[in-house]
Amino acid sequence: MHAPAPKTLAPKTLAPKTLAPKTLKVRIWRGREEGSFCSYEVPARDNQTVLDVVTEVQRRHEPALAYRFACRVGVCGSCAMTVNGVPRWTCRTHVAKVAEAGAITIEPLRNMPRIKDLACDMRGFFDKWQKAGGRFSGTATRAEPPAKVDPANPRRRAADAAIECINCAVCYSACDVVSWNEAYLGPAALNRAWTVVNDERHALRRTTLDLATGEGGCGNCHTQGSCMRHCPVGISPTESIAGLKRMSLLSFLVRDRDAAEAPAGARAEAEEAPA
Secondary structure (H helix, E strand, O other), X not given: OOOOOOOOOOOOOOOOOOOOOOEEEEEEEEEOOOEEEEEEEEEOOOOOEHHHHHHHHXXXXXXXXXOXXXXXOOOOOOOEEEEOOEEEEHHHOEHHHHOOOOEEEEEOOOOOOEXXXXXXXXXXXXXXXXXXXXXXXXXXXXXXXXXXXXXXXXXXXXXXXXXXXXXXXXXXXHOHHHHHOOOOXXXXXXXXXXXXXXXXXXXXXXXXXXXXXXXXXXXXXXOOOXXXXXXXXXXXXXXXXXXXXXXXXXXXXXXXXXXXXXXXXXXXXXXXXXX
């Protein structure tokens, strides 16, 4: 006799588990100088940037939310905001790197008046850029051939190290001196001044140096390095400001020497460019 074959049990069909979607808690500043934080919940997604979160809130919850952005790829710098107390480009900041216990807090950049919500008034920031003598003034006309600039020249190399600034104002927002000294020109403006005083084509190098070292200028910097730590493109305005201080001291010593030793007619050239 053969033993009966064992019964084959049909596998049980398990109902698929429905996983609750992950959410991110977001606090966003609403209003102007007088305002408050409002809380929202948005879906948490892989590779989600802070700018994606702000856009989600604006499209799904608050159509009137004001904020700035343009390129979304870290070129224009217009999307800079304060995220969990730190100034950042929101298009290049991934939520996974900054979220704390599944939450983030977003507000406008510091040290500038708030227009509405996450948008701030940057006119004062750009005015200081001009007050520091940052506007380039050429020595040649359009009809003349382009100036030959040796890339290995020490002045050119000094300018190259600072020239990639796009005026996003992250460094200005991070600067503690700007927060309590309204006259201070700020790291971005002084960084720009450093690039033009090192540009041999700039006709007003002496003027720019005087503006950058005068009232509100580089002497107000406390060398805390916040601008350098937070710059999204790795520029060191701290180093540029230190360079302006050195150049100012050298120029002062040379002026004193020229005044004591040079005849009156030989001082014109010294007035055209810093030492």
